[in-house]
Amino acid sequence: MSKTTFAIIAAVSAATGAAVTAASMSLASPTTKKTKPTPPTLSTPPSPTASATLPAPVPFPGALAITAPVDPAGLFQYGFPGPVADLATRNSLISSFDRRTKNPFWVAEHITPASLASREGDRKGSVFLEDPDVPEKFRGKLKDYFRSGYDRGHQVPAADAKWSQEAMNDTFYLTNMCPQVGEGFNRDYWAHFEDFCRRLTTRYPSVRVVTGPLYLPKRDADGKWRVSYEVIGNPPNIAVPTHFYKVIFAEDGKVGGQVAVGAFVLPNARIPNDKPLSEFEVPVEAVERASGLEFATKLPVQRRKRLCVDTACSLVIKEYAQRQQAFVKEERKQVSAPGSPRI
Protein backbone atom coordinates (compact mmCIF):
# COMPACT_ATOMS: atom_id res chain seq x y z
CA MET A 1 0.00 0.00 0.00
CA SER A 2 1.17 3.50 -0.78
CA LYS A 3 1.97 6.28 1.64
CA THR A 4 -1.23 7.96 0.53
CA THR A 5 -3.22 4.93 1.54
CA PHE A 6 -1.56 4.88 4.91
CA ALA A 7 -2.18 8.56 5.41
CA ILE A 8 -5.86 8.14 4.64
CA ILE A 9 -6.31 5.06 6.73
CA ALA A 10 -4.33 6.66 9.54
CA ALA A 11 -6.44 9.79 9.22
CA VAL A 12 -9.57 7.70 9.29
CA SER A 13 -8.49 5.83 12.40
CA ALA A 14 -7.16 9.02 13.97
CA ALA A 15 -10.56 10.62 13.50
CA THR A 16 -12.32 7.58 14.86
CA GLY A 17 -9.96 7.57 17.81
CA ALA A 18 -10.72 11.19 18.60
CA ALA A 19 -14.43 10.56 18.44
CA VAL A 20 -14.13 7.54 20.69
CA THR A 21 -12.09 9.56 23.17
CA ALA A 22 -14.68 12.32 23.17
CA ALA A 23 -17.42 9.76 23.64
CA SER A 24 -15.57 8.03 26.49
CA MET A 25 -15.00 11.37 28.17
CA SER A 26 -18.66 12.22 28.08
CA LEU A 27 -19.46 8.75 29.39
CA ALA A 28 -17.04 9.33 32.23
CA SER A 29 -18.62 12.59 33.33
CA PRO A 30 -19.88 12.41 36.95
CA THR A 31 -23.57 12.68 36.11
CA THR A 32 -23.48 9.65 33.87
CA LYS A 33 -21.07 7.57 35.94
CA LYS A 34 -21.83 3.91 35.71
CA THR A 35 -20.23 1.01 37.50
CA LYS A 36 -19.75 -0.79 34.20
CA PRO A 37 -19.10 1.62 31.34
CA THR A 38 -20.75 0.61 28.10
CA PRO A 39 -18.63 1.03 24.99
CA PRO A 40 -19.70 3.95 22.82
CA THR A 41 -21.72 2.87 19.83
CA LEU A 42 -20.82 5.61 17.41
CA SER A 43 -21.62 3.90 14.17
CA THR A 44 -25.00 2.57 15.24
CA PRO A 45 -27.41 5.31 16.21
CA PRO A 46 -30.35 4.12 18.30
CA SER A 47 -32.95 2.61 16.06
CA PRO A 48 -36.25 4.45 15.81
CA THR A 49 -38.08 1.46 17.26
CA ALA A 50 -35.94 1.57 20.39
CA SER A 51 -37.44 4.87 21.47
CA ALA A 52 -40.92 3.44 21.01
CA THR A 53 -40.25 0.95 23.76
CA LEU A 54 -39.14 3.65 26.20
CA PRO A 55 -41.67 4.69 28.83
CA ALA A 56 -43.37 8.01 28.15
CA PRO A 57 -41.80 10.87 30.13
CA VAL A 58 -43.61 11.51 33.39
CA PRO A 59 -44.62 15.19 33.57
CA PHE A 60 -43.84 17.17 36.68
CA PRO A 61 -46.83 17.27 38.96
CA GLY A 62 -48.87 20.30 38.15
CA ALA A 63 -47.16 20.97 34.84
CA LEU A 64 -49.62 21.26 31.98
CA ALA A 65 -47.52 21.83 28.88
CA ILE A 66 -43.84 22.54 28.53
CA THR A 67 -43.32 25.94 26.96
CA ALA A 68 -39.71 26.33 25.96
CA PRO A 69 -38.31 29.71 26.87
CA VAL A 70 -36.35 29.79 23.62
CA ASP A 71 -36.98 29.32 19.89
CA PRO A 72 -33.74 28.51 18.04
CA ALA A 73 -35.61 28.02 14.75
CA GLY A 74 -36.62 31.67 14.88
CA LEU A 75 -33.28 32.32 13.18
CA PHE A 76 -34.72 31.02 9.94
CA GLN A 77 -37.06 34.01 9.65
CA TYR A 78 -33.87 35.75 8.51
CA GLY A 79 -32.79 32.90 6.28
CA PHE A 80 -31.38 29.39 6.47
CA PRO A 81 -27.54 29.46 6.55
CA GLY A 82 -27.02 26.41 4.38
CA PRO A 83 -24.77 24.84 3.28
CA VAL A 84 -25.86 24.83 -0.33
CA ALA A 85 -24.02 22.48 -2.67
CA ASP A 86 -24.78 24.12 -6.03
CA LEU A 87 -25.79 21.31 -8.33
CA ALA A 88 -25.26 21.81 -12.06
CA THR A 89 -26.69 19.32 -14.53
CA ARG A 90 -25.04 19.62 -17.92
CA ASN A 91 -24.76 17.46 -21.05
CA SER A 92 -21.54 15.76 -20.10
CA LEU A 93 -21.48 16.04 -16.32
CA ILE A 94 -23.24 16.73 -13.07
CA SER A 95 -21.33 18.75 -10.51
CA SER A 96 -21.84 19.69 -6.89
CA PHE A 97 -19.98 22.80 -5.78
CA ASP A 98 -18.42 23.62 -2.41
CA ARG A 99 -18.84 27.35 -1.79
CA ARG A 100 -16.25 27.35 0.99
CA THR A 101 -13.32 25.90 -0.95
CA LYS A 102 -14.58 27.09 -4.37
CA ASN A 103 -13.91 23.60 -5.65
CA PRO A 104 -16.45 20.98 -6.61
CA PHE A 105 -17.37 18.38 -3.98
CA TRP A 106 -17.75 15.91 -6.83
CA VAL A 107 -18.28 15.79 -10.56
CA ALA A 108 -19.96 12.76 -12.13
CA GLU A 109 -19.66 11.58 -15.71
CA HIS A 110 -20.63 8.60 -17.86
CA ILE A 111 -18.36 7.12 -20.51
CA THR A 112 -19.47 4.61 -23.11
CA PRO A 113 -17.86 3.18 -26.24
CA ALA A 114 -20.32 5.29 -28.27
CA SER A 115 -19.52 8.51 -26.39
CA LEU A 116 -15.83 8.01 -27.10
CA ALA A 117 -16.33 6.99 -30.74
CA SER A 118 -18.03 10.23 -31.66
CA ARG A 119 -15.65 13.12 -32.33
CA GLU A 120 -17.74 16.24 -32.80
CA GLY A 121 -16.12 18.43 -30.18
CA ASP A 122 -12.65 19.93 -30.06
CA ARG A 123 -11.12 21.60 -27.03
CA LYS A 124 -9.85 24.34 -29.32
CA GLY A 125 -13.48 25.39 -29.66
CA SER A 126 -13.97 25.82 -25.91
CA VAL A 127 -12.89 28.46 -23.42
CA PHE A 128 -12.73 28.33 -19.61
CA LEU A 129 -15.79 29.93 -18.06
CA GLU A 130 -16.78 31.13 -14.62
CA ASP A 131 -19.98 29.36 -13.69
CA PRO A 132 -22.97 31.73 -13.72
CA ASP A 133 -25.01 29.13 -11.82
CA VAL A 134 -22.98 29.88 -8.67
CA PRO A 135 -23.71 33.21 -6.91
CA GLU A 136 -21.00 35.73 -7.73
CA LYS A 137 -19.56 35.97 -4.23
CA PHE A 138 -18.97 32.23 -4.03
CA ARG A 139 -17.65 31.75 -7.56
CA GLY A 140 -14.20 30.60 -8.55
CA LYS A 141 -12.77 33.28 -10.84
CA LEU A 142 -10.52 33.02 -13.88
CA LYS A 143 -8.27 35.67 -12.32
CA ASP A 144 -7.76 33.44 -9.24
CA TYR A 145 -5.79 31.03 -11.43
CA PHE A 146 -3.80 33.78 -13.11
CA ARG A 147 -0.11 33.39 -12.20
CA SER A 148 -1.06 30.87 -9.53
CA GLY A 149 1.29 28.26 -10.96
CA TYR A 150 -1.55 25.74 -11.07
CA ASP A 151 -3.43 24.32 -14.02
CA ARG A 152 -7.17 24.64 -14.21
CA GLY A 153 -7.52 20.92 -13.84
CA HIS A 154 -10.62 19.36 -15.35
CA GLN A 155 -12.35 16.90 -13.02
CA VAL A 156 -14.40 15.48 -15.87
CA PRO A 157 -11.80 15.53 -18.65
CA ALA A 158 -12.50 17.43 -21.85
CA ALA A 159 -11.37 14.34 -23.76
CA ASP A 160 -14.37 12.42 -22.39
CA ALA A 161 -16.77 14.90 -23.96
CA LYS A 162 -15.73 14.89 -27.59
CA TRP A 163 -19.15 13.62 -28.61
CA SER A 164 -20.42 17.21 -29.04
CA GLN A 165 -18.98 20.70 -28.88
CA GLU A 166 -21.65 21.69 -26.38
CA ALA A 167 -20.74 18.70 -24.17
CA MET A 168 -17.08 19.68 -24.50
CA ASN A 169 -17.88 23.29 -23.59
CA ASP A 170 -19.72 22.04 -20.50
CA THR A 171 -16.49 20.62 -19.10
CA PHE A 172 -14.85 24.09 -19.19
CA TYR A 173 -16.89 25.68 -16.40
CA LEU A 174 -14.72 26.44 -13.37
CA THR A 175 -17.13 24.34 -11.29
CA ASN A 176 -15.50 21.38 -13.08
CA MET A 177 -11.99 22.63 -12.24
CA CYS A 178 -9.58 22.34 -9.35
CA PRO A 179 -6.11 23.83 -9.09
CA GLN A 180 -3.84 20.98 -10.13
CA VAL A 181 -0.09 20.67 -10.33
CA GLY A 182 0.58 20.82 -14.06
CA GLU A 183 3.86 19.14 -14.91
CA GLY A 184 4.16 15.60 -13.67
CA PHE A 185 0.52 15.47 -12.61
CA ASN A 186 -2.33 17.05 -14.59
CA ARG A 187 -0.40 16.80 -17.85
CA ASP A 188 1.16 13.45 -17.07
CA TYR A 189 0.16 10.86 -14.48
CA TRP A 190 -3.37 12.19 -14.00
CA ALA A 191 -3.84 12.31 -17.78
CA HIS A 192 -2.76 8.66 -18.03
CA PHE A 193 -5.18 7.84 -15.24
CA GLU A 194 -7.99 9.52 -17.18
CA ASP A 195 -6.95 7.46 -20.16
CA PHE A 196 -7.20 4.32 -17.99
CA CYS A 197 -10.85 5.23 -17.28
CA ARG A 198 -11.57 5.61 -20.98
CA ARG A 199 -9.85 2.30 -21.79
CA LEU A 200 -12.18 0.55 -19.35
CA THR A 201 -14.87 0.93 -22.04
CA THR A 202 -13.10 -1.75 -24.08
CA ARG A 203 -14.15 -4.21 -21.39
CA TYR A 204 -17.20 -2.59 -19.81
CA PRO A 205 -19.98 -1.10 -21.95
CA SER A 206 -20.78 1.57 -19.38
CA VAL A 207 -18.36 3.35 -17.08
CA ARG A 208 -19.29 5.96 -14.49
CA VAL A 209 -16.67 8.06 -12.81
CA VAL A 210 -17.00 10.44 -9.87
CA THR A 211 -14.04 12.77 -9.44
CA GLY A 212 -13.24 15.35 -6.81
CA PRO A 213 -10.76 16.98 -4.45
CA LEU A 214 -9.68 16.02 -0.94
CA TYR A 215 -7.97 17.97 1.83
CA LEU A 216 -6.19 15.33 3.82
CA PRO A 217 -4.42 15.67 7.15
CA LYS A 218 -0.68 15.21 7.24
CA ARG A 219 1.31 14.25 10.29
CA ASP A 220 3.62 17.04 11.44
CA ALA A 221 6.94 16.65 13.23
CA ASP A 222 5.19 17.07 16.59
CA GLY A 223 3.11 13.99 15.78
CA LYS A 224 -0.15 15.90 15.37
CA TRP A 225 -2.29 15.68 12.26
CA ARG A 226 -3.05 18.93 10.47
CA VAL A 227 -4.75 19.88 7.23
CA SER A 228 -2.79 22.46 5.30
CA TYR A 229 -3.54 23.76 1.82
CA GLU A 230 -2.76 26.78 -0.27
CA VAL A 231 -5.49 29.17 -1.35
CA ILE A 232 -5.03 30.91 -4.71
CA GLY A 233 -6.35 34.28 -5.84
CA ASN A 234 -5.99 37.77 -4.49
CA PRO A 235 -7.89 38.06 -2.24
CA PRO A 236 -7.42 34.31 -1.63
CA ASN A 237 -10.38 32.40 -3.02
CA ILE A 238 -9.83 28.89 -4.41
CA ALA A 239 -8.40 26.15 -2.19
CA VAL A 240 -5.67 23.95 -3.64
CA PRO A 241 -6.62 20.36 -2.82
CA THR A 242 -3.97 18.10 -1.36
CA HIS A 243 -5.35 15.06 -3.18
CA PHE A 244 -7.87 13.95 -5.78
CA TYR A 245 -10.11 10.92 -5.84
CA LYS A 246 -11.90 8.98 -8.48
CA VAL A 247 -14.56 6.42 -7.69
CA ILE A 248 -15.17 4.25 -10.74
CA PHE A 249 -18.23 2.12 -11.47
CA ALA A 250 -17.63 -0.23 -14.40
CA GLU A 251 -20.97 -1.74 -15.36
CA ASP A 252 -21.64 -4.90 -17.34
CA GLY A 253 -24.52 -3.21 -19.15
CA LYS A 254 -27.25 -5.46 -17.73
CA VAL A 255 -30.08 -4.11 -15.62
CA GLY A 256 -29.28 -5.11 -12.07
CA GLY A 257 -25.96 -6.53 -13.31
CA GLN A 258 -22.51 -6.63 -11.82
CA VAL A 259 -20.64 -3.43 -11.07
CA ALA A 260 -16.87 -3.41 -10.72
CA VAL A 261 -16.05 -0.65 -8.25
CA GLY A 262 -12.67 0.94 -7.74
CA ALA A 263 -11.55 3.94 -5.71
CA PHE A 264 -8.28 5.80 -6.09
CA VAL A 265 -6.66 8.69 -4.25
CA LEU A 266 -3.72 10.53 -5.81
CA PRO A 267 -1.69 13.36 -4.33
CA ASN A 268 -1.83 16.73 -6.09
CA ALA A 269 1.84 16.44 -6.90
CA ARG A 270 4.26 15.20 -9.50
CA ILE A 271 4.04 11.40 -9.75
CA PRO A 272 6.62 9.38 -11.67
CA ASN A 273 5.06 7.53 -14.60
CA ASP A 274 6.50 4.21 -13.44
CA LYS A 275 4.54 4.26 -10.20
CA PRO A 276 1.89 1.52 -10.42
CA LEU A 277 -1.70 2.76 -10.36
CA SER A 278 -2.53 -0.02 -7.90
CA GLU A 279 -0.54 1.87 -5.27
CA PHE A 280 -3.25 4.51 -5.27
CA GLU A 281 -6.17 2.12 -4.90
CA VAL A 282 -8.05 2.61 -1.64
CA PRO A 283 -11.27 1.22 -0.16
CA VAL A 284 -14.31 3.25 -1.26
CA GLU A 285 -14.98 3.80 2.44
CA ALA A 286 -11.69 5.63 2.84
CA VAL A 287 -12.78 8.17 0.21
CA GLU A 288 -16.17 8.42 1.89
CA ARG A 289 -14.69 9.17 5.30
CA ALA A 290 -12.22 11.66 3.87
CA SER A 291 -14.78 13.47 1.72
CA GLY A 292 -17.91 13.20 3.84
CA LEU A 293 -19.69 11.80 0.78
CA GLU A 294 -21.29 8.43 0.08
CA PHE A 295 -21.00 6.79 -3.29
CA ALA A 296 -22.81 3.49 -3.43
CA THR A 297 -25.39 3.26 -0.65
CA LYS A 298 -27.87 1.66 -3.05
CA LEU A 299 -25.51 -0.87 -4.58
CA PRO A 300 -26.01 -4.22 -2.84
CA VAL A 301 -22.89 -6.17 -1.90
CA GLN A 302 -23.85 -9.12 -4.12
CA ARG A 303 -23.72 -6.89 -7.22
CA ARG A 304 -20.28 -5.52 -6.40
CA LYS A 305 -16.93 -6.63 -7.69
CA ARG A 306 -13.57 -5.11 -7.04
CA LEU A 307 -12.41 -3.36 -10.18
CA CYS A 308 -8.74 -4.16 -9.75
CA VAL A 309 -9.51 -7.87 -9.27
CA ASP A 310 -11.84 -7.94 -12.28
CA THR A 311 -9.40 -6.15 -14.57
CA ALA A 312 -5.79 -5.00 -14.50
CA CYS A 313 -5.49 -1.56 -12.91
CA SER A 314 -2.45 -0.32 -14.75
CA LEU A 315 -1.65 2.67 -16.88
CA VAL A 316 -0.53 2.69 -20.46
CA ILE A 317 2.12 5.37 -20.79
CA LYS A 318 1.87 6.48 -24.37
CA GLU A 319 4.03 9.03 -26.05
CA TYR A 320 2.24 12.10 -24.86
CA ALA A 321 4.78 14.60 -26.17
CA GLN A 322 2.52 15.71 -29.00
CA ARG A 323 -0.47 15.96 -26.76
CA GLN A 324 1.59 17.99 -24.30
CA GLN A 325 2.58 20.40 -27.01
CA ALA A 326 -1.01 20.88 -28.01
CA PHE A 327 -1.91 21.52 -24.39
CA VAL A 328 0.82 24.10 -23.89
CA LYS A 329 -0.11 25.83 -27.12
CA GLU A 330 -3.70 26.06 -26.04
CA GLU A 331 -2.75 27.48 -22.65
CA ARG A 332 -0.44 30.02 -24.31
CA LYS A 333 -3.24 31.07 -26.60
CA GLN A 334 -5.33 31.93 -23.57
CA VAL A 335 -2.48 33.52 -21.66
CA SER A 336 -3.12 36.86 -23.32
CA ALA A 337 -6.64 36.82 -21.98
CA PRO A 338 -6.96 37.87 -18.34
CA GLY A 339 -7.36 34.94 -16.03
CA SER A 340 -5.09 32.48 -17.73
CA PRO A 341 -2.71 30.59 -15.48
CA ARG A 342 1.01 30.95 -15.86
CA ILE A 343 2.37 27.67 -17.13
Ligand SMILES: *[C@@H]1O[C@H](CO)[C@@H](O)[C@H](O)[C@H]1NC(C)=O
Ligand atom coordinates in the same frame (compact mmCIF):
# COMPACT_ATOMS: atom_id res chain seq x y z
C1 LIG B 1 -18.55 26.55 -27.26
O1 LIG B 1 -17.87 27.64 -26.67
C2 LIG B 1 -17.37 28.57 -27.61
C3 LIG B 1 -16.54 29.57 -26.83
O2 LIG B 1 -17.32 30.20 -25.85
C4 LIG B 1 -18.52 29.22 -28.32
O3 LIG B 1 -18.04 30.15 -29.27
C5 LIG B 1 -19.33 28.15 -29.01
O4 LIG B 1 -20.48 28.73 -29.60
C6 LIG B 1 -19.74 27.07 -28.04
N1 LIG B 1 -20.35 26.00 -28.79
C7 LIG B 1 -21.48 25.41 -28.43
C8 LIG B 1 -22.00 24.37 -29.36
O5 LIG B 1 -22.09 25.70 -27.41
